[in-house]
Amino acid sequence: MAKDLTTSRVDRQNILNNELALQEIQVSSNIKGILYEGKICLTKNMVAAFFDVEPRTIERYVSDNADELMNNGYEILRGQRLKSFIQCVREQDVPDINVGNISNRTPQLAIFDFRSFLNIAMLLTESENARVLRQLILDIVIDLVNQKTGGGTKYINQRDKDFISTYLQEENYRREFTDALRDYVDMGNAKYAIYTDKIYQSIFKEKAREYREILRLKKNDKVRDTLYSEVLNLVASYECGLAALLKEQSEQLGRKLNNWETDDVFRAFEQLPLWKPLVHSARVKMASRDLALRDAFHQHLEEYIQPLESEEYHRFLGAEGDEIERLMIENEAVLKRLKERE
DSSP states (O other), X not given: OOOOTTTOHXXXXXXXXXXHHXXXXXXXXXXXXXXXXXXXXXXXXXXXXXXXXXXXXXXXXXXXTHHXXXXXXXXXXXXXXXXXXXXXXXXXXXXXXXXXXXXXXOOEEEEEEHHHXXXXXXXXXXXXXXXXXXXXXXXXXXXXXXXXXXXXXTTGGGGSTTHHHHHHHHHHHHXXXXXXXXXXXXXXXXXXXXXXHHHHHHHHSOOHHHHHHHTTOOTTOOGGGGSOHHHHHHHXXXXXXXXXXXXXXXXXXXXXBOHHHHHHHHHXXXXXXXXXXXXXXXXXXXXXXXXXXXOOOOGXXXXXXXXXXXXXXXXXXXXXXXXXXXHHHHTHHHHHHHHTOO
């Protein structure tokens, strides 16, 4: 899905929260600035010069997007911190044309760290340099994800340290659920797909077929292999609870349930108040992660999309994820036997 960084705050923030990508962008772009408190910083004049616009254009974008920019590293220096910055300027012999006419009598000075500098680049529509930098940013982000996932994000969920144990445990609850449908529901074999879809729709508002289309899964790809551990946990909770209720209701009646009775059990179960926060959390994680990491947009979950936090990128793209993926590849046969046990 094509991204327009100038219009989408979520897309901008997803990139700006991805510290791994920011490191690559800083190296590749080789943007020069003033080293201050261990970070590359630029003044308003330096930013305007880079993007070949007037300083007042930068001022207008700052005014219109103050909260976003301040959350991403833009700040106004005063007092002792301003004095220390001016000292850094002098020590690094930065020409006046780059920083403006500043001195110890200057009351305040706005600066952009590299993160907020990129933020401005994502907002500016008047600058060709900003457009070129935006394309570089998007290329690097895509390359980073492809590098970490071997060119495909289908199973990026499996780079999470919690995935393996959750996946194996969920199989047990899945078996309990399918056994309950077999033993306590008087319907044909279609009941397995029908009530699995009902679980998916209850949790993330999509049937298996819709989910497969959004993630562009192939015929032999299994939906559960692509689910995040938190979503798998919730699916398992549904399966475990429904299995118990189907058994209880069937034994009370002394016979198998028909489809209407089974639907009634399901409706009562999914409307229990305890599910509301769990379902909300699962929807946020699934919709937000899939957009940021898989470039997959769940239209029915659009209201739940949020920018990913920095730790989420480290979780799925960082060194720990590399190690988890290596272990899964090395132990693929063992994992398959564990999954198929009993």
